[in-house]
Amino acid sequence: MLIPLMIVSMLASQAPAVVDRTLAIVGGRPITLSDARTALTLRLVDGAEVDTAVVQRLVDRELMLREAERYDPPEPAADRIEAGLAAVRAAAGGEEGLVAVLRAGGFAERRLRAWIRDDLRVEAYLEQRFAMDDRRQDLIADWVIDLRRRTPVTLIDP
16 A cells, blocks of 8 residues: 555656646637647748737637638538648648647647638638728728627737
8 A cells, every 4th residue: 555655645746737828718719829839830820939929810710710600601622621731731741740740739630620621611701701802901900800809809928
């Protein structure tokens, strides 16, 4: 009985390890540090490091996705998802690199496919809602500001 007590005592004395950190909560959905790092590594979001600008882009993505889901945009064609996955695989340096990045970020390929699918759905929604003209980016920016007003967003310092 002495050995199990020693093991419990040793484990209890070790400092707790941080598994992940929440950077933002958008309408109840968390954006974690591992999400941000994985998205950056796979070039799913623009940026060089996890900073406020990257967190803002991930928040905006989540806001746009939530709004697009309300209007149920059409499912993207499977070949578009596969093309997106191939681009991400290439950015990761091939299949082995992709597997390593996904494992490090706590992602599964299924989650990555869903991410790509969601990005394509948002893209389809934006194409449907906003005309392709010189005011488009300003209109989208104003729309995202409105989404921020309507959706609870909690930013936690990255």
